Amino acid sequence: MLSRSGVPTKKQLEAVKPAPERLAQGPVVIVECFQEIPCDPCYTSCKSGCFLPFEDINDLPRMDLDQCNGCGTCIGACPGLAIFMVDETYSETEALVTIPWEFRPLPVEGSEVTGLDREGKALIPVTVRKVRPSARKNGAYLLTLVVPKEYAFEVRSIKN
Amino acid sequence: MYNTEILVIGGGPAGLKASLSAAEKGALVTLVERDGHLGGQLVKQTHMFFGSKAQYASERGFNIATKLGGQVAAHPRINVLKNATALGYYEDGVVSLEVEKRFETISFRAMIMATGAQENTLLFPNCELPGIYGAGAVQTLMNVHGVVPGRRVAMVGAGNIGVIVSYQLLQAGVQVPAIIEALPEIGAYHVHASKVRRMGVPIYTSHTVLTAHGRERVEKITYAQIDQNRQPLPGTERELEVDVLCIAVGLTPLTEILFQAGCRMDYIPELGGHVPLRSDTFETSVPGIFIAGDAGGIEEASAAMVEGSIAGLCAAAKLGYGLDAYPGALAAARRELDALRNGPAGKHIRSGLEKLAAPGEVKG
């Protein structure tokens, strides 16, 4: 249970997983936000209309994922670092997974690191494709990792 | 003797916003801060804030501190006294101060208490060994002074402070082998907990520290699972080697001056301890003394900022400033505060506030 373990349940994660048709179109955000807290910068930061207006600031975010253009702005705006991006169109066998990262040293582009799951357990080696600063230019970075497709919804952190 | 119209005690988020709010309406404000810099606990917060744009969502706490501190320093009607500790309150509307080690006094027409809170302690054998520190202390050491607290730090408490400081320890290159929480559930925002879980930090709910071990400093702790009566379950004891143990078990409002001034106080556990009774305009039972932020009830920085704005607005109005816009401005600020509190995350605060009667009302 999320409130005991700090880790979202399978059911919660299923609810925010985009439909296969959308995943087949290109990069799309995965918003792993499951608790009603007063917070709405995902909505205010999005320029493509993917996030719908909040009626009450405590609402969970609602998305129209067809509007998501994969820009990643919301990943750097989310104070909970709860937004990730998956691009299943990268290759036949691999997906790109983009995660927020606020640690040093930064991994080197092209290097191999260990992909970790939501409990920090080592899963598989992944390659760091891109390291870019968050649009907010506040010390956070977005790491884009090349991940075997079957792990695209498991890898959410790395060991550098 | 200093003279001012509105004395604000405490230069953290509530006090900074109170000063700006009152000064904007035309009042002369003196802000007294015991530290050498403004910002209170904001300066140590490296995470992005929640809330909405009005409460600086997505901005890092220390950047908000710089922004607000800059606005206050630049304001022509705000006089800031740093390294200035308020010592006592006297019936003739005078507060005594220690300013840069000199004794001073200040007279005022209204006062806003924004003194924040202090960390709670936890009692267990050897709890006073060097290396056993409050979580705020570890945060201060790391984020203000740039000193590594230890190599291997266990955290007691999975509220927002415990989990946030654990994450900050990881950012400082420190190992966090465990977060130990007595309650069956994590009190922190779940997203804060998820951040540290995916870096490999385990969170043990329904667990508590039994003993610390060490001669000159903490070297090891024994912790165990507990039942619903908080009794350790035999056979679940485990040992953990640490060189620092961080205690994040809640905050208590800093209220000595309110007691001294004769404000009616009540003990409300949901708000962290003794807090002053206050009206809708954040005025305590002593006319002219207002309250804002954690000193009135433990909550969040976002709420402290909005409360500070309201208290500043109301204190200024009491002195006759900003009366035209007052009803509208007060209503808007109250709506902002209520929006922050009305969700499930605000349940605890709301039930605490309901228990507090307004001054003049007799509590049944």
Added chain:
Amino acid sequence: MRIYNHPLLEFKKGEAITFQFDGETIEGYRGEPIAAALHAAGVRTLSHSRSYNRPRGFWCAIGNCSSCNMRVNGVPNVRTCVEPLQEGMIVETQTGRGELDV
């Protein structure tokens, strides 16, 4: 130990200086709290308790609790977690309440 490569924070320090701690020369930065400089140098025990002579370090680190009281330049009960470090300060561990030389 000092933090050198923090992801988000820069630490502006005053001039590097030295001071005395129980007869030893220690390095620190002007203006930082004495207890921070001591901690960076590996010193954890700041005083000993009155009745049982138990080691004490700091607790709150912002001047609320008095756990960090030490003798500084002959003056007892200085809250070292907030007292700014100066060049050549003589800092000593204190046992119990401390004594004032009059």
